[in-house]
Amino acid sequence: MGGELLSVALSVLSAVANVALVLLVAPLLQGVQRRITARVQSRQGPPLLQPYYDLLKLLGKEDLESGEAPAVQRFAAYLSLATVLATACLVPLGFPAPLSAVGDAILLLYLLLLSGVCTLLAGAAAGSTYSWVGVSREMMSMMTLEPILAVALGVGALHARSFRLGEVLDGSPWSAAVPLSGLVMLVVMLLGFQAYAGRVPFDAAEAETEIMDGPLSEYSGQKLALFRLAQMCKLVVYAGLFVALFVPWGADLPFPLAFLAFWAKALVLVVAVALIAATHARYRVDQAIRRYSVLLAFSLVAIVLAAFGR
Amino acid sequence: MLKTLCRKMMGKSCWVYHANSGGCNGCDIEVLNVLTPYYDAERFGVKLVASPRHADAMLCQGPALHSTAQALRRAYEAMPAPKVVIAVGSCATGGGPWFDGYAVMGGVDKVVPVDYWVPGCPPRPEAILHGVAVALGILGKAVAPRAPLTQPSFPFPRYQPCPEQGGQTVPPGAPSTPNPK
Amino acid sequence: MALTSKLKEAWIGIAAGKVTLPYPLAPHPPAAGFRGRPIFDASKCIGCGGCASNCPAREILIFDPCQELRVIHYLGRRCTSCGRCAEVCPEKAITMSEAFELATNSIADLEQRLTLFMGSCQRCGRCFPAPTPLDALKLTGYRIDDVEAGRWVFRSRPSAPGETTHDVDIEL
Numbered sequence: 001m002g003g004e005l006l007s008v009a010l011s012v013l014s015a016v017a018n019v020a021l022v023l024l025v026a027p028l029l030q031g032v033q034r035r036i037t038a039r040v041q042s043r044q045g046p047p048l049l050q051p052y053y054d055l056l057k058l059l060g061k062e063d064l065e066s067g068e069a070p071a072v073q074r075f076a077a078y079l080s081l082a083t084v085l086a087t088a089c090l091v092p093l094g095f096p097a098p099l100s101a102v103g104d105a106i107l108l109l110y111l112l113l114l115s116g117v118c119t120l121l122a123g124a125a126a127g128s129t130y131s132w133v134g135v136s137r138e139m140m141s142m143m144t145l146e147p148i149l150a151v152a153l154g155v156g157a158l159h160a161r162s163f164r165l166g167e168v169l170d171g172s173p174w175s176a177a178v179p180l181s182g183l184v185m186l187v188v189m190l191l192g193f194q195a196y197a198g199r200v201p202f203d204a205a206e207a208e209t210e211i212m213d214g215p216l217s218e219y220s221g222q223k224l225a226l227f228r229l230a231q232m233c234k235l236v237v238y239a240g241l242f243v244a245l246f247v248p249w250g251a252d253l254p255f256p257l258a259f260l261a262f263w264a265k266a267l268v269l270v271v272a273v274a275l276i277a278a279t280h281a282r283y284r285v286d287q288a289i290r291r292y293s294v295l296l297a298f299s300l301v302a303i304v305l306a307a308f309g310r
Numbered sequence: 311m312l313k314t315l316c317r318k319m320m321g322k323s324c325w326v327y328h329a330n331s332g333g334c335n336g337c338d339i340e341v342l343n344v345l346t347p348y349y350d351a352e353r354f355g356v357k358l359v360a361s362p363r364h365a366d367a368m369l370c371q372g373p374a375l376h377s378t379a380q381a382l383r384r385a386y387e388a389m390p391a392p393k394v395v396i397a398v399g400s401c402a403t404g405g406g407p408w409f410d411g412y413a414v415m416g417g418v419d420k421v422v423p424v425d426y427w428v429p430g431c432p433p434r435p436e437a438i439l440h441g442v443a444v445a446l447g448i449l450g451k452a453v454a455p456r457a458p459l460t461q462p463s464f465p466f467p468r469y470q471p472c473p474e475q476g477g478q479t480v481p482p483g484a485p486s487t488p489n490p491k
Numbered sequence: 492m493a494l495t496s497k498l499k500e501a502w503i504g505i506a507a508g509k510v511t512l513p514y515p516l517a518p519h520p521p522a523a524g525f526r527g528r529p530i531f532d533a534s535k536c537i538g539c540g541g542c543a544s545n546c547p548a549r550e551i552l553i554f555d556p557c558q559e560l561r562v563i564h565y566l567g568r569r570c571t572s573c574g575r576c577a578e579v580c581p582e583k584a585i586t587m588s589e590a591f592e593l594a595t596n597s598i599a600d601l602e603q604r605l606t607l608f609m610g611s612c613q614r615c616g617r618c619f620p621a622p623t624p625l626d627a628l629k630l631t632g633y634r635i636d637d638v639e640a641g642r643w644v645f646r647s648r649p650s651a652p653g654e655t656t657h658d659v660d661i662e663l
Binding site for chain 3: 403439454455
Binding site: 047056 | 312313315316317320322323325347348350352353354355357361363364366388390391
């Protein structure tokens, strides 16, 4: 009885530590991205801690409750950060995920889907023309991107023969003898990672210059800070997912080395996202979806291969 | 304590909304120049945002026209407090050379309360960057009121004609000779 | 392929270093011939009013408080630094400086006000009146400037005492 309580307390504490780690590190990674974008553009760029300053400043601003349904807007803001942080508790970030015994891969998929739905809720609750345009673009992108994510987790689950997170998120696509499906999914996820991160060239849903920040155009002050923080943490979570599924080598090392190995791999991904974002122009939403459809076709090939044990 | 920290952060991260209410776009181009690598405003944390609800500072260009005054006012009211309005260019400062036109209400301060003025036509990107730095408190102002400039102080002794030199006093009211120039 | 060309693009940007000018932490003087704020020199000004007539933005106001005094008031608000005042000044009392850092939170920082002594006749002490009405108009144009209120009052002087003028007050 005492041991059970202790283990529950320990897992709660480690979940809190996980969440705190993601919350603290995510803005720093965005600062690194902005610096790299600036260097590619041959300029100095903001200080590395700039996203922290931005978030703190947003917390001090007045919160104008504008939009058609302010209660739903509030709900969407809280829910977006909550789902991303819940996902962070399920993904190993250099050490075993604290709550991986609580859920399985299906829960992970649904939580990731829910964080996408929060953007839709936010835009729909705002009710302005620009936010509706953003909502429709985001919906179209989600309809093709979420199946790819499901296939990535499904390939891992098929090879690991279970949905348990501890087994799926441990390089499971590579556990077949001839990991063809793993290779296909690696390429697909690499090419699609930019879309999950929501950066140029695939950020038509939240296109800043075209539709005035899309679904977020009616947000201000603290709720905008919540959304921006959720976006930053989403990048960390997706990077963690990618590394856990496809590049897990180094997770077996003792604690400090495994932690450093994970964050080094995540940093490489983050830098790659920044470099691609700095050298590309934004795709129109139909061009982007054409690309996602190609990726979806290949991912269906991968799941068929995985079903046959390859 | 958190409030003071947040207030201090306003100087380090200023998100700018760019509102042109009827100008010639000269100042727009100079403002966009400030965001290019040469003059890089992003090193001060200044970012261009697309929605006034996200912005801290509004850079106004162009005079306030009768047709766009309402839109400008609504953009100002859409910004959450605390906010700063910077009027860029001579048109925003007082209407520019078009101040007496039929479509022009005058400077932007007829519609929104202006905190900082950056005159020029168009102001150099350095001048706009200096204006943003003054507004953020990084630099002090570089202009100060000049003391009124006067020529010799009064009372000036009036010349008294000297009868010994053949001068004649002309009674007031008499017609004087026209200026030979 | 596309990837290598993008990598090359990124490399070109990074290899160029930091082209950011250190302004505003270090001064960056403008190119030669740059027209900034005009500077009025009261010791050279003869009060002809040519600058006021020529200013396209009507930024220079002239008012005669009394016979011997002329106040020339330059409001800095709408000045576009065109340089026409400096070009037309017969005494070269106006110079276009290179000052461009004019950001201020109080518009009074940009004003320049000159109070000039207008020479009067050394015999009778009065100013020379303009011989014809056209010459009177040519002195300061069609207007009487209200320097205290900063108003350009577009009102011609009555040609004969007792006649009314067409008052068109244009506020600045």
